[in-house]
Amino acid sequence: xxxxxxxxxxxxxxxxxxxxxxxxQTSGFYGLSWYQQHDGGAPTFLSYNALDGLEETGRFSSxxxxxxxxxxxxxxxxxxxxxxxxxxxVTPIGRGYQxxxxxxxxxLQVIP
Amino acid sequence: xxxxxxxxxxxxxxxxxxxxxxxxxxxDHENMFWxxxxxxxxxxxxxxxxxVKMKEKGDIPEGYSVSREKKERFSLILESASTNQTSMYxxxxxxxxxxxxxxxxxxxxxxxxxx
Numbered sequence: 001x002x003x004x005x006x007x008x009x010x011x012x013x014x015x016x017x018x019x020x021x022x023x024x025q026t027s028g029f030y031g032l033s034w035y036q037q038h039d040g041g042a043p044t045f046l047s048y049n050a051l052d053g054l055e056e057t058g059r060f061s062s063x064x065x066x067x068x069x070x071x072x073x074x075x076x077x078x079x080x081x082x083x084x085x086x087x088x089x090v091t092p093i094g095r096g097y098q099x100x101x102x103x104x105x106x107x108l109q110v111i112p
Numbered sequence: 113x114x115x116x117x118x119x120x121x122x123x124x125x126x127x128x129x130x131x132x133x134x135x136x137x138x139x140d141h142e143n144m145f146w147x148x149x150x151x152x153x154x155x156x157x158x159x160x161x162x163x164v165k166m167k168e169k170g171d172i173p174e175g176y177s178v179s180r181e182k183k184e185r186f187s188l189i190l191e192s193a194s195t196n197q198t199s200m201y202x203x204x205x206x207x208x209x210x211x212x213x214x215x216x217x218x219x220x221x222x223x224x225x226x227x
Binding site: 008030031033035041042043044045048050087091098099100101102103104105 | 116142143145147152153154155156157160162170202204206208212213214215216217218219220221
């Protein structure tokens, strides 16, 4: 099975950098994803790491280390609109590979 | 743009009622999913379908059933609604063939209250 752990809440200042960590226990997975969900909105896909290392998409970067069973989402130049919940997720290997298992989410509050 | 729509944003039902939640996607995706989202519990998979008339149980299927008669439509059915099924229900879809990131596209959600 899969389990993912991430902090429930993080607060950061506008303009700063914040890192949201995700540790996981899984029997095998294709990749680690990140989703963003604003209050009242639908989750939307942010990034995916199939291989170890850093993937950068504008102000957002995501990192994966399979040897450490660890990943993180890095948000730079924080803006007020980045206040949202962020979910890490894994795509498990094997039957049902279309499935994605989500963490409980980290609520990010950006303050002025 | 991929569009996933759900039949209602808010729904109020009474205990014991049969409830249908409908989801439609317009991108010819093979896979469709139903999740429920509760505070502190994240997104939990109820059922998913990888083809018409095919379904598989997710992590919390008890008390739910699903139907997929057409590729674009995936229905979640609560046979006899109970108060512990009060939740936000999210539908999602994804493509198998052209989706290296296994990206899922979500609908806006249905907030169901069972009284």
